Amino acid sequence: MLVFPNAKINIGLNIVEKRADGFHNIESCFYPVGWSDALEITLAESFSFHTDGIAIPGSTKDNLCTKAYEMLASDYDLLPVRIHLLKTVPIGAGLGGGSADAAFTIKALNQLFDLGISIEEQEQYARRIGSDCAFFIRNRPMYCFEKGDKFDTIDIQISGKWIVLVNPGIHISTVEAYSGVVAKRSAEDLRTILSGPITEWKDRVHNDFEATLFKKFPLLETIKDKLYDLGAQYAAMSGSGSTMFGIFEHEQNLKPDFPHFRLWQGFLK
Template sequence: MLCFPNAKINIGLNVIEKRSDGFHNIETIFYPIPLCDALEITNSNILQDYQFSTTGIPVTIEDHDNIVMKAFQLLKTEFAIPPTAIHLHKNIPFGAGLGGGSADAAFMIKLLNDQYHLKLSESRMEQLAGMLGSDCPFFIQNKAVFAEGKGDIFSKVSIDLSNYFIYLIKPNLPISTPEAYRCITPKYPDKSLRELIQQPIELWKDLIFNDFEDSIFPKHEELRTIKDMLYKNGAIYAAMSGSGSSIYGIFKHKPLPISNFKNHFTWISHL
């Protein structure tokens, strides 16, 4: 059985306060985009337990540390999962703020549920996904949501970007999420993102922001340059996704590739 875990972008991200458990309360919009990995599982009569393999973007961590395998082992604690061959083709870049690993974990739960008829409800799958990461539950339903708390409390949001194009640029620039949070000063926004997202997309540029840009852009001017170039080339809205380092622009018409960024990971698609 084969599935295609997709990435997400953050439209706006307000870091509101630090929690007593060390995490932060945020508000953001998670929006799914059609940049996908591929994940396949098959029953195996020749294995005693499992086999895990990867292709695509190199995966440098040990199998037991891979979040896909953490999802597999999590379900094995509750169900008699038979010997399984697992293959992940990695296409979503790491350290990009796109939720690629979280998507792989959530889709693994859904895939095992379908393959082995586990009869898990969506709410139970979200609960299991939440044990693996704050934004993992989003990818169970995989629909645009307003997210708050640690990014794990969801409510419906009315937003449709299906008539637009996205141009995503990811430089070879690692940004540590813990480091990004250490450098930020939490604050309550003047207006909630839940309200601002209802404004026409043409107004978002002056209304909706990612708080991480204020602390990360001064350290990594290249990211500010990418955002400025997206606007110069016709984006009606551009921002960093999550804690970076991907920068995306939303366009009314399919944009032409920007030659300055040929050495970066770039991706253009209809939303």
Template sequence: MILFPNAKINLGLNIVAKRKDGYHDIVSCLYPIGWQDVLEVLENKKKTELKITGLDIPGPGGAGKEKDNLVLRAYELLRKDYNLPAVTVHLHKIIPTGAGLGGGSADAAFMLRAVNEMYQLFLDDFILEDYASRLGSDCPFFIQNKPVIVRERGDVFEDVQLDLKEYWLVVVKPPVHVSTAEAYAGVSPASPEHNLKEILEQKPVEEWKNLLHNSFEDSLFPRFPQIKELKERLYTAGALYASMSGSGSAVYGIFRQPVPAFSLEADYQFWQGPMR
């Protein structure tokens, strides 16, 4: 079985409060996009194996540390409960890591979906979301893979009526890796000035620039000026709205139409395509 785990962007991201459990309460909108990895899952009669190609994955779960990879951890969650056979997994990484695009979370969630279908477990989405929540805050989103408002740790969902299919998306990842812990260390929690759901459902994209905000930009832009510069370059290129995604370092711009030319240095990663 071959699946194509896709990335996401954050439309607005407010860090609301520090929680007693050490995490943070947030308010954001997660929106699926077309930048994809490739995940192949095959039955293996001997032992479970994971092969990673494409982009290198730094830190735990990277090349040479496959046993810690979220994809295998996702498989092990189901294997323990349903006595599943061994599998061979080939993960081809295309979505940049350390980008705020949720690629690793998507890979894990799609692994749960693949195993559920391959072995006809007939698990409902809410059950798969429970498994996914044990892997990371973003993982449950990729089970249904549709735009939602997320709250608390990012695992409480609220439907949002938002269709951006008429727009074009450009996403750029500079050669900067921002760890989630590093990003959260610099934020000052505060309640958002505007109601995110009302903005997304009632205001045109052209007005989002003055209404939506990513709290991580306040502390990361001074430390990583190339991220701030990217956002400015997207607006100069004609973006209706531009923002850093998640805790960075990828930046995206929403356009009316395809961008014919966007000059970048060789070590920048780039994707553009229609919004879903």
């Protein structure tokens, strides 16, 4: 079975408060984009996990795909499989690539073994792996809150617009990103703003990580400014970075403008 775990962007990211468990409550719109890995799962005599493409740090037993398999295998006595992941979505980039891989592993195993696990149950399994992992089960634009693992519908009209994602190769850990953040509630409701025209987002839809990370990594702000200079209707950092994105009214080819960075561009669905 071959599936293609896609990335997501954050459109707005408000860090609301620190929780008693050490995590943070957030408010954000998670929006799927087409930058994808390739994940193949086949039956095998013994379990194995292999990767190609971008090198993934850590041991294979700690990979989220392995954890997803072991979790389901424990509950459903699954036969062994061989998992092969071609990694193309940058790591530590604010795109949720690892979470997507794990969520798509859950969905693929459910289909491969005909387990009959409901969408809600798949989301519960995904929440045990990571805060944003559950989003990729339904994999559609959602308003996300609490740890980023609770969802509600959102009225956002950007389907058909062109998006450009620029990754400068700066790895930012979650701990590093949160270290300089002061949690606070936003003065405006994010869902209300995003239901309006994109031309009104620039000064109203913010990613709270930008204030401190732009000081530490000035290149990120430079990329954001350049996306606006090139005609983006809205530009921001995704998640805790370092990927920057610009949303455009019409198709662009910005590869010549960012020759030294990883770049993905395509239409939003």
